[in-house]
Amino acid sequence: MPYLSIVIKTLNEEAKIAAAIESALAVEKEIGQSVEIIVADSVSTDRTVEVACRYPVRVVQFANIEERGCGAGVQLGFQFARGQYVYFLDGDMEIAPGFMPRALAELAGNPGLGGVGGGVEDTRVQNDFDRIRVNNRTGVVAGSVKWLEGGGLYRRQAIEAAGGHAADRNLRGYEEAELGMRLRHAGWELLRLPMKAVAHTGHDLSTLALFRRHWRSRRAMSAGVLLRGAVGRRWQAEAARMLVHPLAALCWWLGLVFIVLFAGTARGVLASAWLGLAGLALLGLLLRKRDLRHVAVSVFSWHYGAAAILAGLLEPRVAPSQPIDSRLLCDKTPLARREQ
Structure with a gap:
């Protein structure tokens, strides 16, 4: 051998x-x-x-x-x-x-x-x-x-x-x-x-071509597949921490949907506050990185990753x-x- x-x-x-x-x-x-x-x-x-x-x-x-x-x-x-x-x-x-x-x-x-x-x-x-x-x-x-x-x-x-x-x-x-x-x-x-x-x-x-390739090949959905496979395992929390940014983006979108659907007359104020919170987070990231392109690509990839997580959770498994x-x-x- x-x-x-x-x-x-x-x-x-x-x-x-x-x-x-x-x-x-x-x-x-x-x-x-x-x-x-x-x-x-x-x-x-x-x-x-x-x-x-x-x-x-x-x-x-x-x-x-x-x-x-x-x-x-x-x-x-x-x-x-x-x-x-x-x-x-x-x-x-x-x-x-x-x-x-x-x-x-x-x-x-x-x-x-x-x-x-x-x-x-x-x-x-x-x-x-x-x-x-x-x-x-x-x-x-x-x-x-x-x-x-x-x-x-x-x-x-x-x-x-x-x-x-x-x-x-x-x-x-x-x-x-x-x-x-x-x-x-x-x-x-x-x-x-x-x-x-x-x-x-x-x-x-290029960056955009790679985004498209990963989506078409379903490689982008690996985040959701990983999270689903980690459920009930000792490393499930660690898997979630590794994907904290796309998960945070996903939670932000779910929060916005909840406000729009269920906040009633207060939805305008709450939605504005919710959007303002996102703006402050972006400003803080820009001040820390001092690189607008870096921040733009990172933020886009987190939201792209949030959509991919949802799609990946539905992927069939063996x-x-x-x-x-x-x-x-x-x-x-x-x-x-x-x-x-």
Whole structure:
């Protein structure tokens, strides 16, 4: 059995998948242990699969295109992973030299550690989402963390102890946060190292185009799907805190609707006060951020997120650990060659 499994999830990454795979292949020389590479493809329509199958990797794909999504892509790859440790990588990322030996050493030296991540270097910042994230530097805070953004190295034993699935297949976003919450509430720690783990080449899309894409793909609805899946779980309050801004926007709209429908003759005064409260909150945010564009994008995204939460709460769900129907497209891993 391999020591380490590297799962690369892809969707139309023909220009980037070769670099991702080559960075994963370099890990075996770094750590001196056996490594298997699994490409979990979300039914790409470009040459992603063709390029990936040139390398000594296993390529698997969804049998049903309707089931694809970020969480399902992670879980699809995990279904085929056999390593003692599992690393999850996006197809538009490259593993940084030196990270994997350090991360594996941390896991080996601390039996209570469930996962290890590092910093994410963004090589292309084309939209306001990426700009805000880079400016806030949310993915590079070292030390004990709640979850591992941008990929991470996990102990298989920890994943199996926290439900047995690496990601909730119902989620098209927030899958890393959901895994982090499950792991920590199962008693495992998560660590982010003060070093680069991956280089990330992001989207070419504009901010509005990304909003549209996320809505059409239903990825935007992941907030509602996450909240619904957390109901009755020990991390339900934590999930709500993570989404505090869109939830606050949703509550504001519900409050306004309540005033209009039930406040009677006082609705005019109360609605004006309610709108004034929102205006003061916006002014306070602008004074704190001192960046009108940042504030505008943030406020729009919160209201967009509020609508997405409502839609996501109505999304159909299946059991997170239910096996995903898939097909094996090619297997050129060393173990497969030995078995032939």
